[in-house]
Amino acid sequence: MSRSPTESTSLLNGNSRPRRSFLQRVATVVAARDEPSWFASYRWLILGSYLNILLLFIPLSFFSHHLHWDAGLRFSFSFVAIIPLAKLLADATEQMSAKLGPTLAGLLNASFGNAVEIIVGVAALLQGELRIVQTSMLGSILSNILLVLGCSFIAAGFKFKESKFQVTGAQASASFMTLACITLVIPAAYHSTMAKNGGPGENSTLKAVIDGGISDLDPSAEAGLLVISRGTAILLLGVYIAYLFFQLKTHPELFEPEDKPEEEEANMSVIASGTALLGVAVVTSFCADYLVASIEETAERYSIPKPFIGLILLPIVAAEVTFYQANAAEHVSAIFMALKNKMEITIGICVGSSIQIAAFVIPLLVIVGWITNHQLTLFFADFETVIFFASVLLVNTLVQDGRSNYMEGIMLITLYLVIALAFWVA
Numbered sequence: 001m002s003r004s005p006t007e008s009t010s011l012l013n014g015n016s017r018p019r020r021s022f023l024q025r026v027a028t029v030v031a032a033r034d035e036p037s038w039f040a041s042y043r044w045l046i047l048g049s050y051l052n053i054l055l056l057f058i059p060l061s062f063f064s065h066h067l068h069w070d071a072g073l074r075f076s077f078s079f080v081a082i083i084p085l086a087k088l089l090a091d092a093t094e095q096m097s098a099k100l101g102p103t104l105a106g107l108l109n110a111s112f113g114n115a116v117e118i119i120v121g122v123a124a125l126l127q128g129e130l131r132i133v134q135t136s137m138l139g140s141i142l143s144n145i146l147l148v149l150g151c152s153f154i155a156a157g158f159k160f161k162e163s164k165f166q167v168t169g170a171q172a173s174a175s176f177m178t179l180a181c182i183t184l185v186i187p188a189a190y191h192s193t194m195a196k197n198g199g200p201g202e203n204s205t206l207k208a209v210i211d212g213g214i215s216d217l218d219p220s221a222e223a224g225l226l227v228i229s230r231g232t233a234i235l236l237l238g239v240y241i242a243y244l245f246f247q248l249k250t251h252p253e254l255f256e257p258e259d260k261p262e263e264e265e266a267n268m269s270v271i272a273s274g275t276a277l278l279g280v281a282v283v284t285s286f287c288a289d290y291l292v293a294s295i296e297e298t299a300e301r302y303s304i305p306k307p308f309i310g311l312i313l314l315p316i317v318a319a320e321v322t323f324y325q326a327n328a329a330e331h332v333s334a335i336f337m338a339l340k341n342k343m344e345i346t347i348g349i350c351v352g353s354s355i356q357i358a359a360f361v362i363p364l365l366v367i368v369g370w371i372t373n374h375q376l377t378l379f380f381a382d383f384e385t386v387i388f389f390a391s392v393l394l395v396n397t398l399v400q401d402g403r404s405n406y407m408e409g410i411m412l413i414t415l416y417l418v419i420a421l422a423f424w425v426a
Helices: 005-013 022-033 038-047 050-066 071-112 115-126 130-159 167-198 204-211 219-250 270-302 306-324 334-339 343-371 382-399 406-424
Strands: none
Touching: 038 050, 038 071, 038 270, 050 071, 050 270, 071 115, 071 270, 115 130, 115 270, 115 343, 130 306, 130 334, 130 343, 130 382, 130 406, 167 219, 167 343, 167 382, 219 343, 270 306, 306 406, 334 343, 343 382, 382 406
């Protein structure tokens, strides 16, 4: 007696259920999720926060740029417009992450967790503002590990005499930050050595800082610095992938809090959050382009040092994301997590975001510059390299015992304010 195709397939698979097509399985999974509708998803995204009233600055940014209003207005409107857009990016990323499982969620957060920095960096890079690219990236790192982490330690100190966290995971993250810091010291040391040997004058480093490039070196030294920077960028991206595998796959227990937060009900569907992520990223890219285009004139007209704009002002947008960037399970900020004595999540947000910038965003921008024929390198000025090294050293010192208190937070914020003061007079 002949068997039907369904019976034959079920016998081969060792079960009695008929095989369903891939589309049928996907449809079943989506139906089982009982996801919110498109209207409910976008209503929550747009009306879910009072901060979104700042979205009104998006058309102001557009009109001020194309109608050539005052540079200060163009800069201010674009700057404020990016703040709610950054939060929308974080919200859409979190909503997608909640549906994808821990591994894919970690990869998504690693890719889009610093979308604003990438967008602003690419916009500045394509306009040839290499110094803005470097200072904004360095400023984003410093704002995360000094300002945001310091505020979190102080907030926790108001409620708890001492907070404890998983020391092994914190040290692993801090060690990775040290590696990223060392990779910036090597190009600076190479530049300093080659500049002295070439004898272009004692102001060579200052000239390189002003030009935003490496024009004070002879052609062979310039080529060498580019090779070092681009090769290091590729290696850092490789190490970053290994770090993600270490964090998400082989040693996830080192980065998880003892009390895992409960999952919350989804506010957006997967498709709605994905389309929102892409749409907001496009709008953000336009506002970032307008913002970067106004920096030069704003700095000259209002006597604001460009390094201060790049290192302090632009990273405020990124810091805004960090304050609102929630864990995949709870919509809370790094500071609120500290208030709940869940310092692993707080450190994961602050230090983890800095690692993404240092080992993913900066190398990515170097490679983008390579492709677009912009000579972006990992050479930072000696002053900036020393600042970065001192900041990472302080954070390493404070997290090595697995405890935190409000005094440590005051130390971090004090260093950040000293750095801001130094760049104001730079």
